Amino acid sequence: MKQPANGILDSYCLNNSHYDEVFKESKEPKEHYNSIVERFNQLSLSDFERINNEVKTAFFNQGITFAVYAEDKKPDERIFPFDLFPRIIPSQEWMHLEQGVIQRNKAINLFLDDIYHKKLILKDKVVPADLIFSSKNYLKEMVDFTPEGGIYTHISGTDLIKHADGQYYILEDNLRCPSGVSYVLSNRLALKKSLFDLFDKLKTKTVYQYPEQLLEILKTVKPKNVDAPTIVVVTPGMYNSAYFEHSFLAQKMGVPLVEGRDLFVEKDFVYMKTIHGPKRVDVIYRRVDDEFIDPLCFRKDSMLGVPGLMSAYRAGNVTLANAPGTGVADDKAVYHYVPDIIKYYLNEEPILNNVQTYHCEKESDMKYVLENIGKLVVKPVDESGGYGITIGTTLTKDQIEEVKVRIKSNPRKYIAQPIMSLSVHATFIEETKEFEPRHIDLRTFCLMGKDTEYILKGGLTRVALKRGNLIVNSSQGGGSKDTWVLG
Amino acid sequence: MLSRVANNLYWMGRYIERADHLARYSNANYFSTLDAPILKAYDRSFVLESMLFMAGIFDMEKVVERDVLFRIGLDQKNTNSILSNVTFARENARGARNVISTELWEAINKYYHLTTNYPQKTYLTTGLYTFNQMVLDQTSIVSSKIYGTLLHDGEWAMILIGMHIERAIQIIRIINSKLNDIYKIEQSGHPITEMSFEWTNLLRCLDSFDMNRKFYRTIPARETVLEFLMLNQNCPRSISYSLKGIRRYEEKISQNENSESNSISFKIRKLSEQYRYLSFDEYKDDIYGLLNRTQAKIIEIASELEKKYLSF
Amino acid sequence: MEEFYLEYYIANKYESPVRKANFQLVIIPDSNPLQRVLDLKFSCSENKEIHLSKNVFGFETINYYISNPFSEFWFKLSAKIQKKKINPFYVSPLMPNDEFELLHSLDFQIDNHLFLWDTQLTQMPPVVNYTFPVYSGELQLFEYLLQLNTFIFQLLEYSPESTDVNTPIEEVLQIRKGVCQDYAHLFISVCRKNKIPARYVSGYLSQGDGFIGTGQLHAWVEVLIPELGWIGFDATNNLVADHHYIKIAHGTDYRDCSPIIGVLETTGSQKSIHSVTVTNQ
Incomplete structure (x- = not known):
């Protein structure tokens, strides 16, 4: 196809060492x-910049921001950078992804049920028992307890990347309180408002059902003997970096957004304090981590929790989503076993690939890791948000030695993976005023209820805005794109 | 409605109203007195002191114009500055983000960003009027979103009861503050007949000059101004009107549960009815006393309201 | 059968009023084949209906949510307990080696994992100056545990207030002093190192005879001996638990059995007194 002269994408420089999503x-x-590139090329740079600025202002005024707090200063409010050029996933490619993600999350749910009950997978030595029982995320409070409907991971976020071979690989599972879905919906809305004619060019699947679907899923796991459940979202409060998302979801679902201090437990029932007295709460979508949800049970110093909540939960009077204790399955050390977990419970081959993972607690793996640090990404198993990760190719000799010492001092804490070449996507860079290739990943959102599941068509495409940066988290200077799944 | 969210809505209303009155008072006083007829009694520090009195700032050793303006407008450390009030209003709105409309939230958020990003230097040199006007305009926008984009239910009533309680308190403060000014001028030997300028000014501090002229068709004077701002049932910035509002919104919140003689509903109704049937002659010799008693009553009602509905 | 009458009393006084509070008490004697609770009575500074919940290990807890301000909280429990008299000497029908084999089978370990994997309070430091008896399958498990009981009894000196409920084993081994929790945690830790399931037990110890542990709640350890079940060892007194030991609850360590946990909204400090009396009737 011939392109008009001086399109804003003409200056795009291909980098053939990575898989480019947009260009051959x-x-x-x-x-x-094709049609999207054509449309962008019809825009002048000044038009594009104007639209870009309008979108930024809109995000700012809508308060779709996260605040960086510093002492004695006004909090610095920033928007999560949004790139106008959408990421597009053809329908065949998506079908494959969707099946793979659902398969994986089903297996993980069965795994959780097993390790908290019969523990057959451990007795059959498919997964080492010590790996599970020594994990701080394995909760004795969940042993022999069955959550309503047998569902542990009502909401899961599965992170994927596309490697240089054009294949998707699972990067990690997020089974506690995965965040980012509010950005998916806000990004779509922003793109619709600013470049509405893009939507005439291609037919994308909608993302707008997510909040209703989430509400439906939560209703399926209401406690027994409750007809019309009172559902709430629990947030740590408005200083939490994901507060926007918490209030967004509560608002879109039409349910109260509550904090721990709004709730109390009496006689194993949970109530919220309203202006006309206590009102019983039946289902809690909680965005507070396990260790903070109940100071009587977990951290005594937690100001975010509800004393007695676990007792009410175990009495079957309230449902928590996600169930406590799911973190044991998204531990990076367990990640390695997920393909085996899929085969064990579903008797199926895994649809999506895992990245080859070396466990430093295994002697042979540790030996390999120590000898090949320069070619590997080393990650602590219990950190999230991209913290503590070292990338071999960027290390100096001294740093390599430091990493080695760290691994040797606590092998259980570290895993290593080959450096995956994340695919790149044309992204507008404000400093150069040009589109440049930047690394991206994809977080999918999968919901599971009693006898039902839903997967958000698309997900959050995160983009590393710094040139060459492989870490896409917002806390590390990442942005995001609207993600289109073609119908 | 969660008690904590009710608390957020109530205080959001109060802070919005408070910032509004501070800005109006500053503008009305500062600019209308630049060419005041009674110049002698009216040096700049007199106006600044009046503004400080209204803003509740009593700890300034030396009254320096820039400092006064800064502390009232943009001082983050002064919890009663316009900036602080707007910040608190927005924080409260954020805490109730999921129960207010997107339109209202965006209006308050924008208001906050305009205030917090207002260049300090401009404000202190040439921007005083524009800044205060911005505050007044943004308040209007926010108010229209409160009336036009929210379901008129208990949550809505919570915001409005906060606004009306704050308004009643601010009206009393403003009347007190101006009576104080007028007393000082009278003490300096000016004939009472020359005071219409000051009475006009008081009306302007409450956006009520035009209303007052229309109602009385005379030059503003002590009796007509005080009667108007305290007793008029139709002036939206009178004490009586504010009490009516408090009563109306409280009924919406309490859902008309039967009210015993010590209930909040009863107290509000009683106070509001007292004002309705009061005549100026009955209290003209005891203005200060009445204002103080009314203020004490309103504060008592507010704290009982907070205890009943807003504690969590 | 032997009957005991016991009383538990706790009173907390607060410097400034408490706005809100949650209390959880784990002090009710357990009902099990060895003991019957006959006459259980509560009284409390809060005039509220008592609600009993069950904790993770199925033991009854008393829970209070108090939302009106108070500056004093007290609670009193009394009960009559019937204890079955037992001879605390056990012989396993299994050969020492079979016991050892069973303890080392993966399925057995998985089934008893809660009492085999360490918690924070039962963690043995990496370097220890003492050689604890090692369980190798030469002795019967019961015999080994008697040895261990004596070893720990001799190793530590009982010293009230030398430690608190959060003192790690590392520190206890440094000062070689402790109270019943420390004896129990150390005992558990050595057992778990040797792959022997061991759990923390809280309870009342009958008065008289000058045992350590009267006047307050006591702590000991239960160990799972194949074919015999969970047997109690009290390293603080170098004894095997008999009918003088009235069990409240067990768990992985002290934290599962804390007699009282309070989550309070208050600013000042608090003063706490408690007393335990157990009389043989």
Whole structure:
């Protein structure tokens, strides 16, 4: 296809060492990107910048921001950068992803049920018992307790990347309080408002059912003997970095957004304090981590929790989503076993690939890791948000030695993976005023209720805005894109 | 409605109203007195002191114009500055983010960003009027979103009861503050007949000058101004009107549960009815006394309201 | 059968009023084949209906949510207990080696994992100056545990207030002093190191005879001996638990059995007194 002269994408520089989502090696756009590239090329740079600025202002005024707090200073409010060029996933490719994500999360749910009950997978030595029982996320409070409907991971966020071979790989599972879905919905809305004619070019699947679906899922796991459940979202409060998302979801579901201090437990029932007295709460979508939800049970110093909540939960009078104790399954050390977990429970081959993972607690793996640090990404198993990760190719000799010492001092704490080449996507860079290739990943959102499941068509495409940066988390300077799944 | 959210809505209303009155008072006083007829009694520090009195700032050793303006407008450390009030209003709105409309939230958020990003230097040199006007305009926008984009239910009534309680208190403060000014001028030997300028000014501090002229068709004077701002049932910035509002919104919140003689509903109704049937002659010699008693009553009602509905 | 009458009393006084509070008490004697609770009575500074919940291990807890301000909280429990008299000497029908084999089978370990994997309070420091008896399958498990009981009894000196409920084993081994929790945690830790399931027990110890542990709640350890079940060992007194030991609850360590946990909204400090009396009737 011939492109008009001086399109804003003309100056795009292909980097053939990575998989480019948008362009072929010939620099022509791939089939499914054709019409979008054409549309962007019709825009002048000044038009584009104007639209870009309008979108930024809109995000700011809507308060879709996260605050960086510093002492004695006004909190610095920032928007999570949004790139106008959407990421497009063809329908066949998506079907494959969707099946793979659902398969994985089903297996993980069965795994959780097993390790908290019969523990057959441990007795059959598919997963080492010590790995589970020594994990701080394995909760004795959940042993022999069955959550309503047998569902542990009502909401899960599965992170994927596309490698240089064009294949998707699972990067990690997020089974506690995965966040980011509010950005998916806000990004779509922002793009619709600013470049509405893009939506005439291609037909994308909608993302707007997510809050209703979440509400439906939560209703399926209401406690027994409750007809019309009172559902609430529990937030740590408005100084939490994901507060926008918490209030967004509560508002879109039409349910109260509550804090721990709004709730109390009496006689094993949970109540919220309203202006006309206590009102019983039946289902809690909680965005507070396990260790903070009940100071009588877990951390005594937690100001965010509800004393007695676990007792009410174990009495079957309230449902918590996600169930406590799911963190044991998204531990990076368990990640390695997920393909075996899928085979064990479902008797199926895993649809999506895992990244090869080396466990430093295994002697042979540790030996390999120590000898090949320069080619590996080393991650602590119990950190999230991209913290503590070292990437071999960026390390100096001294740093390599430091990492080695760290691994040797606590092998259980570290895993290593080959450096995956994340695919790149054309992204507008404000400093150069040009589109440049930047690394991206994809977080999918999967909901599971009693006899029902839902997967958000698309997900959050996160983009590393710093050139060459492989870490896409917002806390590390990442942005996001609208993600289109073609119908 | 969660008690904590009710608390957020109530205080959001109070802070919005408080910032509004501070801005109006500053503007009305500062600018209308630049060419005041009674110049002698009216040096700049006199106006600044009046503004400090209204803003509740009593700890300034030396009255320096820039400092006064800064502390009233943009001082983050002064919890009663316009900036602080707007910040608190927005924080409270954020705490109730999921029960207010997107339109209202965006209006308050925008108001906050305009205030917090207002260049300090501009404000202190040439921007005093524009800044205060911005505050007044934004308040209007926010108010229209409160009336036009929220379901008129208990949550809505919570915001409005906060606004009306604060308004009643601010009206009393403003009348007190101006009576204080007028007393000082009278003490300096000016004939009472020349005071219409000051009475006009008091009306302006409450956006009531035009209303007052329309109602009485005379030059503002002590009796007509005080009667108007305290007793008029139709002036939206009178004490009586504010009490009517408190009563109306409280009924919406309490859902008309039967009210015993020591209930909040009863107390509000009693106070509001007292004002309705009061005549100026009955209290003209005891203005200060009445204002103080009314203020004490309103504060008592507010704290009982907070205890009954807002504690969590 | 032997009958005991016991009383538990706790009173907390607060410097400034408490706005809100949650209390959880784990002090009710357990009902099990060895003991019957006959006459259980409560009284409390809060005139509220008592609600009993069950904790993770199925033991009854008393829970209070108090939302009106108070500056004093007291609670009193009394009960009559019937204890079955037992001879605290056990012989396993299994050969020492079979016991050992069973304890080392993966399925057995998985089934008893809660009492085999360490908690924070039962963690043995990496370097220890003492050689604890090692369980190797030469002795019967019961015999080994008697040895361990004596070893720990001799190793530590009982010294009230030398430690608190959060003192790690590392520190206890440094000062070689402790109270019943420390004896119990150390005992559990050595057992778990040797792959022997061991759990923390809280309870009342009958008065008289000059045992350590009267006047307050006591702590000991239960160990799972194949074919015999959970047997109690009290390293503080170098004894095997008999009918003088009235059990309240067990758990992985002290934290599962804390007699009282309070989550309070208050600013000042608090003063706490408690007393325990157990009389043989």
